[in-house]
Amino acid sequence: MERSLSFRSVSILSPESANGRNVVALGVADAFARHGSTTIFRPSAASKDPFTRILLDAAESAIPLDDSIGVSPEVFRSHEMSMRADIVARYHHIIDARTLDSTVIVGTDKSPITDPEEFSLNAKIAADLQSPVFLAVCTLHRNPDELLATVHACEEAVDEAGSKVLGLFVTGCSPERREDTLNGLHELPYQVWTVPPQTVDPQSEDSIRQSLESFRQQVPADELIQASEEDWNIPVTPLQFQYSLLHQAKAHHKTIVLPEGEEDRIIQAADFLLARDIVDLIIVGERESILERGDALGLTQLHKASFQSPHDEELLAQMTTELCRLRSKKGMPEEQARKTLQDASYFGTMLVVLGKADGLVSGSINSTANTVRPALQAIKTKPGSSLVSGAFLMCFDTHVALFADCAINPNPNAQCLAEIAIQSAQTAQSFGIEPRIGMLSYSTLGSGKGPDVELVEEATKLLREQAPELQVVGPIQFDAAWSPQVAASKAQGDPVAGRVNVFVFPDLSAGNIAYKAVQRSSGALAVGPVLQGLNKPVNDLSRGAMVQDIINTVALTAAQAD
CATH class of the missing domain: 3.40.50.10750 (Isocitrate/Isopropylmalate dehydrogenase-like)
Incomplete structure (x- = not known):
């Protein structure tokens, strides 16, 4: 993850998401670009969106337009948690491999489809991306009291999501209304700027130039940068934490054994992890039957796993010898060791003991005791x-x-x-x-x-x-x-x-x-x-674990492995 120590990000959110917001986004992108390497991220925007292209140009960013957009507006209106997870993954895809000083995140655009929860959802995404917020609120059709009430409603949504408002742009504010507007907002604990009515037409270079000139006259860049650098309690949302687990796991890229290869949830989780090259996996079971079941479930990546038959005589002989040695104080005979290894959890644990895997995840169909007992007996506790x-x-x-x-x-x-x-x-x-x-x-x-x-x-x-x-x-x-x-x-x-x-x-x-x-x-x-x-990471699953729980636990296990 290549980021400068002074890396800043800010999300520009607006209850209107209209033209005034666009002027602000353009001006902020320009100001940040003049203070260091900057890019643009749109959690949701139309494919080939011309305004996003204008923002990338203003930020002097070389990142392709398609990479700068998280999901389409249609996907944005789909299942919230999976959509947010996709946005977090795409965001880190564009910033983790680059040396950047700033990222300007611009919320969703105005749409003919009204969603009363859209602003709150944008605020949640800002928190997922660990980004504070600049609000852009229009005053064209609001008196000072209505404007303040709107700002407070936006603040509440941002705070509830876990992010923080660091500044406010009052858009559509004519020069003659500026003083009254600022007086009506004097109680706000952060910087307030006014931006006069202005139109950004992505097809008109004159419009873009005039918008930037107007913004620069009203918003000193140094004030903007200073406001964006204010300390705040950076949130760790569940989606951000899950992403960090996957990121750590991928960085470590360890081999994890899954003893319960006959369980659908296990192979569904395995397919997800293999598709993203997060870990190497050893799935205990017969390769052909597992792949056949994967095909029936519509899985396409299982072939990337290693498969280990529990009936491999050469390996069983090696495991038997080692298990007898480890349990020698208990006097475990060879016959008992062979019988013990018929248990998938013991078999998987011995793959870790023999150094063929770095960790193990089990428990989707076995009890905690069946997962922990083999680990205690064979892997044992740390010094x-x-x-x-x-x-x-x-x-x-x-x-x-x-x-x-x-x-x-x-x-x-x-x-x-x-x-x-x-x-x-x-x-x-x-x-x-x-x-x-x-x-x-x-x-x-x-x-x-x-x-x-x-x-x-x-x-x-x-x-x-x-x-x-x-x-x-x-x-x-x-x-x-x-x-x-x-x-x-x-x-x-x-x-x-x-x-x-x-x-x-x-x-x-x-x-x-x-x-x-x-x-x-x-x-x-x-x-x-x-x-x-334990000497090596072994983690247990609840028998009621969902596929996402298994993904998280495998990632966690890989992250634990040194």
Whole structure:
């Protein structure tokens, strides 16, 4: 991903998406281009759109027109989540391989098809692309009160999406209305510029030149650049996080084994991953029968996988010898080892042990125990780890948090809780999350007493001794860990309370209930469980996993593999 340290992006959004917005987009593209290498991205626009071509020319961008458009207007009005995912992927396709200083993202165009949710959807896409917003709002048919109310409605949609408004262009504002307009907007906490009525005709060079001259006279470029560089809390939406997983996985390009090759969801996920060259895959099963099933499902990329028959005698002999060696303390005879390897999870795990794969994903038709047991017996824990724990990456609308242990340890003691916290912090760091740990309890910093509270107090003490560099608060209740407002009253002055993003639950019952309750009630995307503490990445799937869940877990596993 080649970007300068000062890389900036901004989305230009308008409730009208009409000519005034176009003047603003053209002027911003021109201003950014005069301050560094710049390109244009249109999340949705018509193929061969002439205005997008004008924007690319103004930005002096060499990126082809087709690459600068995410999806067509018809696709934009289709299934929201898949459409947004396609837009995120296309955006990163054009910017990750180039050295750029700026990207100007221009929202959808005015359409005869009215969609009352279109502005909000544009705002969500801005958040997906981790881009702040410049608003363009027309004042031609609005008095100052109506204009301010419109701006506030747009602000609310942008804030709810997770992005932030950094500036406002009031379009269609004649010179005689300028003073009254600015006075009516004096309460806004960001820069406001006015732009007089102007038409951009892509077929007229005079129109384009006049629009640029008018914009330059009204909007000082230095003010524009300064406003675009304001610090803000960059959101991580579920779609952005999923893209980052795929991006990391593709960069690592590891080999992952899928033992459950007879399951439709597994081969559908495999087809998606192979089509995008994200990982190499070993699918356990008979090649011809899997490809035949793939054809029936309309899959076209499965042939790119490697297929491993579980009846390969040469490989089974090698696995049997190694499994007997690994289980020698338990006295595993050869006959028992051969029988054990009839289990697809054991067979797949031994492919990792023998170095033929970097990690494993299983569990779509097997229990967590059937996935974890072979890993514990054959792959074993990392040096310095005494246990394996299971964490979920919880993707909320604007950020990612980590919940642990939600999968493995029923009743951890204080030392186990401290180790779970350390493992979870390492997992968070591996995905670019600066860990702020909350050791959860029904008590906040001494507000309650009892053996369960004392357990968390001891775990917090051990954690601070063993990993003094980590930010931690505990014992703490979930609301005080999550909410700055609650923390202000329950944990006043604590620098971590209200900002926790790694939540360590006191036992498996609490953790498992909590992640499922949050997932189902809030709509958060739960990725995992991530199995922590193993020598090689092995991750478990829910038996109710959707194809996208499997894609995410395979990508996560590849990203974990060193």
